[in-house]
Each structure stands twice: as structure tokens, then as C-alpha cells.
Amino acid sequence: MTADILRRGRLNGVQNEQIVAFTSSMEADRWIFDADMLVDKAYVVMLSHQGIISRDDASGILSGLKTIEKDGIGVLDTSYEDVHIAIEARLIELTGENTGGRMHSGRSRNDEVATCIRIALRGELLELAECLVKLRSVFIIKADNHVDTVMPGFTHLQHAQPTTLAHYLLAHACALERDFERLTDAYKRINLCPLGAAAFASTGFPLDRDYVCKLLGFDALLENSMDAVSTRDFIIETLGVCSNLMVDISRFAEETILWSTSEFGFIELADAYSSTSSIMPQKKNPDISELLRAKTGSVHGALMSVLYICKALPYSYNRDLQEVTPHLQKAVGITKSAVSITTDMLSTLTVHKELLHQKSTSGFSTATELADTIVRVTGLPFRLAHHVVGSAVREGNLDFAKIIEIGKKVTGKNLEDIGLRKKDFLEALDPLLNINRRNIKGGPAPGECTRSIIERGNKLSDDQHVIQQRIQALDESKHTLDTIVDTFETHL
Numbered sequence: 001m002t003a004d005i006l007r008r009g010r011l012n013g014v015q016n017e018q019i020v021a022f023t024s025s026m027e028a029d030r031w032i033f034d035a036d037m038l039v040d041k042a043y044v045v046m047l048s049h050q051g052i053i054s055r056d057d058a059s060g061i062l063s064g065l066k067t068i069e070k071d072g073i074g075v076l077d078t079s080y081e082d083v084h085i086a087i088e089a090r091l092i093e094l095t096g097e098n099t100g101g102r103m104h105s106g107r108s109r110n111d112e113v114a115t116c117i118r119i120a121l122r123g124e125l126l127e128l129a130e131c132l133v134k135l136r137s138v139f140i141i142k143a144d145n146h147v148d149t150v151m152p153g154f155t156h157l158q159h160a161q162p163t164t165l166a167h168y169l170l171a172h173a174c175a176l177e178r179d180f181e182r183l184t185d186a187y188k189r190i191n192l193c194p195l196g197a198a199a200f201a202s203t204g205f206p207l208d209r210d211y212v213c214k215l216l217g218f219d220a221l222l223e224n225s226m227d228a229v230s231t232r233d234f235i236i237e238t239l240g241v242c243s244n245l246m247v248d249i250s251r252f253a254e255e256t257i258l259w260s261t262s263e264f265g266f267i268e269l270a271d272a273y274s275s276t277s278s279i280m281p282q283k284k285n286p287d288i289s290e291l292l293r294a295k296t297g298s299v300h301g302a303l304m305s306v307l308y309i310c311k312a313l314p315y316s317y318n319r320d321l322q323e324v325t326p327h328l329q330k331a332v333g334i335t336k337s338a339v340s341i342t343t344d345m346l347s348t349l350t351v352h353k354e355l356l357h358q359k360s361t362s363g364f365s366t367a368t369e370l371a372d373t374i375v376r377v378t379g380l381p382f383r384l385a386h387h388v389v390g391s392a393v394r395e396g397n398l399d400f401a402k403i404i405e406i407g408k409k410v411t412g413k414n415l416e417d418i419g420l421r422k423k424d425f426l427e428a429l430d431p432l433l434n435i436n437r438r439n440i441k442g443g444p445a446p447g448e449c450t451r452s453i454i455e456r457g458n459k460l461s462d463d464q465h466v467i468q469q470r471i472q473a474l475d476e477s478k479h480t481l482d483t484i485v486d487t488f489e490t491h492l
């Protein structure tokens with residue numbers, strides 16, 4: 001390493017390897033290297049635009065940055081504290097201090113790193129949003145294939161009432177729709193520009209913050225310069241979004257684990273999404289689902305870590321904040337891969353329709369409809385009908401004669417005399433009729449599920465459009481910045 005451009009003025013002596021390894025973020029900064037190149041370019045263009053550095057110096061810096069970008073982070077000196085200072089040191093090596101030494105005018109690594117994280121994160125979140133769109137679409141398509149697939153529904157993991165597989169899949173699709181909304185909403189608070197805040201007190205150089213904000217494709221400024229460098233609320237928010245999303249993924253993963261046991265036997269996962277045992281040759285294990293369940297814990301851990309790091313941290317910048325970024329990077333990466341792996345796992349699993357149908361009435365799952373029917377045809381209050389049917393189930397016998405017998409005991413009336421016919425009784429126990437009757441908004445009746453499928457599909461195309469627009473806006477701003485940077489090259 002040539003003389004350390006950061007420490008040479010104020011500090012004496014070289015730090016030993018242990019201290020460097022403890023303090024440096026070089027490894028984690030791989031995640032923000034591309035973002036930093038963008039930030040440096042836009043910043044230099046703005047400095048020149050404002051006459052803070054000469055156009056010649058800007059040209060020299062921009063061509064040095066191009067070389068650094070081409071060579072990649074791998075050739076940078078890893079003994080520096082972070083990528084920002086390593087890039088600047090390399091720039092000075094390439095262009096001389098009289099040119100490269102001007103890049104950091106009016107800037108601090110505090111506003112620089114905050115800007116880089118936001119740029120790297122917005123790109124990752126748009127990719128995550130695209131993955132989520134695909135996952136939602138598979139849930140919706142599968143639901144459409146299973147509008148008539150009757151299955152048992154559970155509460156407390158006990159057989160509860162019959163439903164359809166479409167209804168179940170739509171429940172997950174609705175949860176993921178909200179996850180998507182949270183994600184796109186968080187994006188609005190992520191895509192804000194801290195650059196120009198400098199260390200925290202802004203700068204006396206006449207920076208044009210709005211111009212550099214636009215060059216970098218941000219939607220607006222993060223105005224207050226102390227807030228801009230201090231806050232990591234957007235990271236906590238993102239991790240909150242990922243945590244919720246992973247809860248939803250883990251609940252589905254858990255169901256694939258349960259449902260593929262021989263006790264349930266509802267589904268079979270594709271071989272690709274299964275493992276076997278090194279000793280028990282017969283085994284087919286749902287390891288991928290188990291890892292989805294476990295990785296959810298890692299994402300929640302990241303949220304907790306960041307909350308604890310940020311809690312009670314005095315304003316403005318503290319080096320503690322450096323420790324936040326790797327948690328974000330890891331959690332977003334896990335969430336993205338979890339969403340895309342769940343998509344393929346869902347689309348390749350096999351559903352055992354006959355067994356689902358067969359099990360849909362076990363555990364007296366039509367008892368609620370029987371109580372409802374008694375209410376509708378006899379006018380008895382629901383609580384009494386509930387008592388009658390509950391007592392019959394307790395005796396393990398849900399036949400017509402038993403209902404009449406218990407009805408007399410509980411109400412003092414013959415239910416047949418007050419309107420309960422055997423036909424009403426039998427219909428109430430039919431799982432298909434149960435489902436067809438549940439045709440109010442959000443219910444499992446096939447017609448209602450089909451309506452919901454269409455609505456979910458329309459919402460999905462709108463959401464897809466929003467994401468494409470955001471991706472396009474970022475591409476355009478990057479293209480504009482590249483074009484401006486090219487005009488500097490011709491100037492050389």
C-alpha cells in the first residue's frame with residue numbers, strides 16, 4: 001500500500017492486521033461497489049456542473065473511475081477501511097492527487113455510504129418484487145386449476161370445515177399481495193437521496209443536491225442533512241417487509257412438510273425439491289421446505305440485529321451503522337432466493353385430489369353447516385342448534401335419529417315438527433353443498449373463487465406494470481448519466 005490517504009494526516013502508525021480485519025467493511029462493500037461507481041460519477045458530473053472542480057479535472061476523474069469500474073473491486077487495496085476510500089486511493093494512484101484528490105470535495109463517506117446502500121437496495125428490491133410477482137402468479141394459476149378440488153380445512157390443525165384447494169391457495173395469494181404492497185410502499189422511502197449531506201452538516205461548497213439526486217434516479221431528496229446520514233429506518237422497514245414475507249413463505253413451507261407426510265398424504269413434492277437419507281434408502285424428505293422454514297429465522301434475526309444496533313444510537317453518524325449493512329444484504333438475498341425457490345416448488349408439486357376429497361368430511365367437518373341448517377329451517381337460536389349438534393358429535397353419532405333425540409332433550413321440541421327434514425339433514429352433511437353455500441364474498445364456493453382469481457390476476461398485472469415502470473426509470477437515469485459522462489471523455 002502507498003501512504004494511507006485517509007490516516008496519513010491526523011494519525012500516526014499503521015494498524016495491525018487484526019485491527020484492520022475488525023474494522024474494515026471492504027468484504028461487505030462488494031455489495032455496494034457498483035452503486036459507489038454510479039455515485040462517484042454522478043457526484044463528479046455535478047461538481048463540474050457547479051464549477052466546484054474544472055471540467056478537465058472532472059474528465060480525468062471520470063476516466064480514472066472507468067478504469068476502476070472495469071478492473072472491479074478485486075484489484076482494490078483491501079487494507080483500507082472501506083470501498084469508498086479504497087476507490088479514492090486507487091483514483092489518486094491513476095490520475096495523481098491534483099486531479100483524483102478533488103473528487104471528495106464537499107462529500108463525506110457518511111452521505112456516500114447512505115446513498116450507495118439505497119442504490120444497491122432499490123435494485124435488489126425490484127428483483128425481489130419481480131420474483132414475488134411470479135410466485136403470486138403460480139398461486140393464482142394453481143388456484144384456477146383447483147376451484148373444484150374439495151379438501152378439509154383446519155383450525156388448531158384439527159379438521160374444521162370443508163373448503164377447496166383454490167380457496168386455500170388464494171389465501172396465500174392474498175397474503176403475498178399485501179407483502180408486495182408493503183414492498184412497493186417501502187420503495188418510496190428507500191429511493192430518496194442523502195447525497196450532499198456530507199458528514200451531517202452539509203457543506204459550504206455550492207452543491208446542487210437536486211441535480212445529483214436526479215442523475216442517480218432518486219425520486220426526491222432526503223432533505224435534512226443530519227437525518228440523511230443518521231437514519232437507517234429504511235433498512236428496518238425493508239427487513240420488516242422481508243420478515244413478514246418470510247413468515248408467509250414459512251407457513252406455506254410448513255404446510256408442504258405436513259401435507260407430504262404419510263399421515264396427511266395430500267401432496268407429493270417433486271424429487272428436485274426433496275432429499276433422501278444416507279442410511280434409510282426409502283426416505284423422501286422435504287429438506288427445501290425445512291430450509292425455507294429455517295431461513296425465515298435468519299431473516300428475523302437480521303431485523304432484530306439491526307434494531308438493536310440502531311437503538312439509542314446518538315445522532316448523527318456512528319461507525320456502528322457499518323455493522324447494519326451486511327444484515328440487510330444477507331436478509332434480502334435469502335428472501336429473494338426463498339421466494340423464487342417456493343415458486344418452482346409450488347408449480348412442480350403433485351396434488352392428491354381424491355384423498356383430499358375423501359378427507360374433507362372426516363372429523364365431523366360438516367357439523368357447522370348442520371347447525372346452520374337447523375337454525376335456518378327451524379328458527380331455533382344458533383347457540384341451541386350448536387348445543388344439539390355438539391352433543392351428537394360427543395356421542396360419536398351424527399345420524400338423523402340421534403339429532404332428533406338430542407334435539408328433544410335440549411330444546412323440548414321435536415325438530416322434525418318445527419321443520420327439519422331428513423333431506424335438509426343429508427344436504428348439510430354433503431361437503432360439496434357446504435362449499436357451494438359459502439358463496440359470499442371471500443368464501444370457498446367455486447364461483448366466488450373464480451371471481452377472486454380474476455381480481456387477483458388483474459391486480460397482479462397492475463403491480464407488474466408498476467415494477468416495470470420503476471425498472472425503466474432507473475435504466476433511463478443510468479443511461480442519461482452514462483451519456484453525460486461520455487461527453488466528458490470527448491472533452492479530454
Ligand code: ARG
Nearest residue numbers: 025082109110113319321322
Ligand atoms: N464503511 C462505512 C460504513 O459502512 C462508511 C462510512 C464511514 N464513515 C466514517 N466516518 N468512518 O458505514
